[in-house]
Amino acid sequence: MSPSLDTAQQLHLRSLLEVGLPLHSQPFAVLGERIGATQQQVLEQVQDWQAQGLFRRFGLILKHRALGFRANAMLVLDIPDALVERVGEQLGQTAGINLCYQRPRRLPHWSYNLFCMVHGRERAQVEARIAAILAAHGLQDYPHRLLFSSKAYKQCGGRYAPQQPERACG
Amino acid sequence: MDDFDRRLINRLQHGLPLLANPWQVLAEELQSSAQQLRQRVQELLDDGTLTRFGPMFDIEHFGGAFTLAALSVPEARFDAVAEQLAALPEVAHNYRREHAWNMWFVLACATPQGIDACVARIEALTGLPVLNLPKEETYHVGLHFPL
Numbered sequence: 001m002s003p004s005l006d007t008a009q010q011l012h013l014r015s016l017l018e019v020g021l022p023l024h025s026q027p028f029a030v031l032g033e034r035i036g037a038t039q040q041q042v043l044e045q046v047q048d049w050q051a052q053g054l055f056r057r058f059g060l061i062l063k064h065r066a067l068g069f070r071a072n073a074m075l076v077l078d079i080p081d082a083l084v085e086r087v088g089e090q091l092g093q094t095a096g097i098n099l100c101y102q103r104p105r106r107l108p109h110w111s112y113n114l115f116c117m118v119h120g121r122e123r124a125q126v127e128a129r130i131a132a133i134l135a136a137h138g139l140q141d142y143p144h145r146l147l148f149s150s151k152a153y154k155q156c157g158g159r160y161a162p163q164q165p166e167r168a169c170g
Numbered sequence: 171m172d173d174f175d176r177r178l179i180n181r182l183q184h185g186l187p188l189l190a191n192p193w194q195v196l197a198e199e200l201q202s203s204a205q206q207l208r209q210r211v212q213e214l215l216d217d218g219t220l221t222r223f224g225p226m227f228d229i230e231h232f233g234g235a236f237t238l239a240a241l242s243v244p245e246a247r248f249d250a251v252a253e254q255l256a257a258l259p260e261v262a263h264n265y266r267r268e269h270a271w272n273m274w275f276v277l278a279c280a281t282p283q284g285i286d287a288c289v290a291r292i293e294a295l296t297g298l299p300v301l302n303l304p305k306e307e308t309y310h311v312g313l314h315f316p317l
Contacts, residue, residue, distance in 0.1 A: 014227065021224035023208045026190055039190060046225075047188050056226045062179065063221050067171075074267065074274070085307070092310030102307035103238065110271070110301055115238070147274070149265035153252040 005045050009035045013045060064119060071123040071148065075130055076112035078105070078143040084114055090137050091116055096129050111143065123148060171219070174202070178210060182223075235282040236262075239289065240271040240301040248273070254295050260288045271301055 005013065012035045022030045028046065029039035049055060064072075079087045084102055091114070092100040099117040120126040127146065134140045177200055187195045193204035200207065214220045230236070243251045248266070255261045255275055264275040279285050289300045 017225050018227065019224070020222055021186070023212050023223070025193055025204055025208070027192065028188075028190060043188060043190065049225075049227075050188060052231070054228055054231045056228045062183070063218055067219065072265070088307060088309035097310060100309040101238075101305040102309070103303040103305055106301055106303070110240075110303070115303075145269065147267040147269045149267050149274070151266040153256060153264040153266065153273075 004041050005035070005037055009037055010045065013037075013042065017046075068121050069119045071120045071126045073118045073120075073123075073126050073130065074147040074149070075116040075118060076145050076147065077114040077116075077139065078112045079114050079139075081113075087137070087139065088114055091133070094133055094137075096133065112145065174200075175210065175214070178202075178207065179214075179220075182211070229278060229280075232280075234278065234280050235285050235304070236279075237277050237285050237289075237302055237304040239275055239277055239292075239303065240267075241273040241275075241292075241296065241298050242271050242301075243273050243296075243298060251296050251298070255292065258288065258292070260284070 013031060016031055016034055021027050024030045026039065028042040032039045032042045035042070077087070088100055088102055091097055096118055097116045098119055099115075101115045102113055103115055105111050105113050118126055118130055120129065126148075130146060131140075134144070181196065181200060186192045189195060191204070193207050196202075197204040197207055211220070211223055215223060241251065251273065252264060252266075255264050255273075260277045260279050262276040262278045264273065266272055267274050277285055277288050279288060285302075285304070289302050292298075293300050
């Protein structure tokens with residue numbers, strides 16, 4: 001069953017959700033009141049978006065550095081094109097790897113095509129974990145680098161509704 | 171941050187139930203009250219532990235686009251260039267990293283053309299070439315911080 005909100009209501013709901021979910025006992029009823037719909041209509045729409053995979057996650061955005069996750073490493077690897085999909089899938093399923101993407105090389109400036117994010121509290125712990133992951137998958141001999149972040153200049157959850165081009169930060 | 175906070179945050183990182191009374195469901199799971207959970211989330215937002223509570227849309231489903239990009243910024247100009255980027259609404263994150271490409275940031279735009287325009291704007295603003303690395307394949311997205 002497709003949700004019964006019209007396009008304007010859907011856009012309005014998206015822009016409200018991107019600001020955050022109301023901290024109310026019945027948040028979807030509150031959102032319904034704001035857009036002129038019932039709680040049930042809002043729930044159906046949100047469940048439909050969830051089923052379509054439109055949410056990357058439905059929960060909370062942590063200020064992970066403030067919570068002690070200060071050792072934040074981007075592991076980049078140069079994996080032959082013929083192998084990169086298989087290696088990406090292996091690493092993507094490995095515990096401790098939060099994100100794993102394939103990206104283009106930009107020769108001669110940049111030769112790495114596989115990117116993984118690993119977060120931890122201590123740098124040495126993250127280095128040891130990554131060394132163990134590379135060894136477990138036999139990847140230690142491929143060119144790779146660990147790019148630790150030393151400072152966050154801007155960290156904010158994106159808010160992308162088209163009618164709200166200005167995104168507040170932090 | 172006590173044990174209750176850790177359990178609450180760990181649970182919420184897996185998402186909020188999409189039900190009429192989501193807090194009631196969580197309260198039963200966490201052996202707390204719906205009122206107490208909401209109040210605690212509000213406090214964690216107020217004190218900055220959480221920056222946001224609510225869904226993150228995958229903007230690519232709506233025709234939007236992301237890219238990861240980098241600059242190689244001369245040390246003397248680093249903070250000034252970081253400020254230039256911070257002023258751009260398309261810049262969602264910006265981290266200093268230990269590499270010759272020392273400034274890494276995410277751009278989020280409503281359209282793929284917007285990314286190209288933003289890259290050109292950053293190059294014009296800074297006079298530095300941008301390394302633009304849009305993702306070609308996603309193998310895993312599961313940002314999760316066990317507390």
